[in-house]
Amino acid sequence: MAVTTAGALRAGSLGDAVELVREAKVAVTAEYVRSTADHLVLRGRPNVAPANLLLVSDSRHAGFHRVDFGWGEPVYGGPVHTQPGTALLIAARNVDGEDELLVPIMLTQPAMDQFASEIEMLVTGGSGSILAS
Secondary structure: OOOEEEEEHHHHHHHHHHHHHHHHHHHOHHHHHHHHHHHHHHHOOOOOOOOOOEEEEHHHHHHHHHHHOOOOOOOOOOOOOOOOOOEEEEEOOOOOOOOOEEOOOEOOHHHHHHHHHHHHHHHHHHOOOOOOO
């Protein structure tokens, strides 16, 4: 897990954020994964995420988009349901057969309202509404 404050994330560059993720990925060894899985099983899979956490998970390399159950190549492969505060990176193909990256985000309603407002300001410079409630 890459951990930082919102202030540090905003003050830093995209490269700084990428470096945090790289460092976190290097720290995840096979032993770390086994230990974490054991811990979660022993604790009955407790919800350890704080309410203000945004989890971004990259499942593009898991191969979900290539699974074939006998009726052809899938259009989508990934989670059916997720928790608020989660964004997933999912490999997909568009109607033209081109590879795409899907990033569904699930937030609580107040967080979604704020997110929509921020995106609107980025896209329109604060003038006009492009997002429906």
